[in-house]
Amino acid sequence: MTRYAIAGLSNRGVASFVRPILGSLGGADTALGYGENAEDYSEHADVVAVVDPDEARVTAFNESLLPPGHAPLAWYAPDDFDRMVDEARPDVVVVASPDHTHAAYVLAALRRDVDVIVEKPMVTTAADAAAVLAAEQASKATVRVTHNLRYTLRHRTIKRLILDGAIGRPTHVSLDYHVDIRHGASFFLRWNRRRELSGGLSVHKSTHHLDLVSWWLDDVPERVFAIGGRHYYGPDSPHRPRDENGAPLTGAALRDNDPYFQAQLGSNTFPDGAAADRVGLFGLSYGHQYPAGQDMYLYDDEIDVEDTYSALVAYRGGIALSYTIDFSSPWEGYRVTINGTHGQIETLHSRLPGGGALPGSDDITYRPLFGEARTIEVATVAGGHEGADPLLRHDLFVGPGRESLDLGLLADSADGARAVATGEAIWRSIATRELVDVEDLLTPPE
Missing domain, CATH: 3.30.360.10 (Dihydrodipicolinate Reductase; domain 2)
Structure with missing residues (x-):
């Protein structure tokens, strides 16, 4: 049986990798429509550890979504990657974290001769891509990219x-x-x-x-x-709502007049302002990545x-x-x-x-x-x-x-x-x- 560590317990990490490997996430499977024909690779694979900066998210997963009888997934912070390899002994690391973190995880795994499956894009820069190619040449491990x-x-x-x-x-x-x-x-x-x-x-x-x-x-x-x-x-969008004096609207007035927001009411595309942590698939909070009080919108200067x-x-x-x-x-x-x-x-x-x-x-x-x-x-x-x-x-x-x-x-x-x-x-x-x-x-x- 192949042992997998998951680097990044993201929506994609859970739905595309952890859930199919474990074969079930209990009642959450039914709620999300996986049904009786859901994939189950538990005879071939197991998840032995999670590397993620959000310990609370991993704890919530262990408390509510593990299949009956499965041991809690061991949590490691990103800086503890090498300790994770020593203790959990994964055969493969699956990288499903935000794009800019891919390179660090892939390179760390290759240094330890651990095979890698990485979500696309493999990395975010050509320089990091070149570093991965060089590291793979020097490693006993290989890299697969999920270009589905x-x-x-x-x-x-x-x-x-x-x-x-x-x-x-x-x-x-x-x-x-x-x-x-x-x-x-x-x-x-x-x-x-x-x-x-x-x-x-x-x-x-x-x-x-x-x-x-x-x-x-x-x-x-x-x-x-x-x-x-x-x-x-971005800030210069022709769709950005403004008042009669040309000043950009904010808060509820912005949403009430924003054509993107109004066209998608009920779709859950837009987070509910900054009032609470965002919640992803299976009811898992994204509080670490998108904490309450951080309102991101379509017309922000940082875009x-x-x-x-x-x-x-x-x-x-x-x-x-x-x-x-x-x-x-x-x-x-x-x-x-x-x-x-x-x-x-x-x-x-x-x-x-x-x-x-x-x-x-x-x-x-x-x-x-x-x-x-x-x-x-x-x-x-x-x-x-x-x-x-x-x-x-x-x-x-x-x-x-x-x-x-x-x-x-x-x-x-x-x-x-x-x-x-x-x-x-x-x-x-x-x-x-x-x-x-x-x-x-x-x-x-x-």
Whole structure:
């Protein structure tokens, strides 16, 4: 049985890793709809320790969410990582903490020759990515990055079409991604809105998409030119409510007149002011990270990341990617077109904030250069991220199956590093208005 330590008892840490490993969280499973078909890897794995700065959150988990008969999870502060390794003896450390802490945990585990599973993005800067690559070379341990978008049925189907030569040699990809007014706003109500904590949204969010395209193409990004900025959020937002004299509104008056807040009443997207600690999944408090009295809002001065990106990415093999993303859209999802010497693959995947999808969404259209187009239907799959998460967890906790090996579904540290460096290249190109070399960012200064 493999022993896991969890670095970061976050919502993702609990829902995506602790709960499936333990097999149950008691009554909380039923309340959150996991049901009888919930994943259970307790025959293959166990959680032996948690590293997290919030001791109260770990205590609350132990008191209310452990499966019957399971010993309390041992808690360690981040500075006690080495002591945790000595005492708990984990085989693998799962890193699911805020992005800016990933590098420290990954490097600490590699120094102790302990394997790592790290949430994407692997780290927040290209310099940290280079440090991880060097540390892995010097370690007996390995790093896996949970780039789960590879695992959705739609994306696996596209990968197989490319591998089968349906469009010949890929030449150009157009990916137009949208994050809706609910999801997009949520990033600016959390730590993600500060570059030093997230790397910016071209790292925190776009690395998912950049990795996906690189995996589809089996190619390496080399150069980036990008344009972008902050158009929806921050102190200069055109949506910021003001009084008749132009002064920004605050408190209840701000919320009463804020179009983002009013559009999402009842969605739990917005924290309830600063009156109380935030509460996450399973009723666990985020009091350490978001203490009462700390009100974060969409128009705060500290917001320093962009909310709109447009980038041109050149790949080693001569392929080009045109990539756009915005974080305040009427709908969520993407349009992607992959062109090749012998045809084209296109798909639209979308959802509206109130449910439903845009017309023509979800199927894949394959258009050979000479011949009739055909539609490839994509079945709806249950499970997180369209069924991707359960497949990824099976590969991680049990072992990769034949399809995973054939398609190269599991992402390693090199994949994670290139995605981070490309995301950083996007925001650096915006800042400098210059072409940025991805490999240069991953090359430590001499």
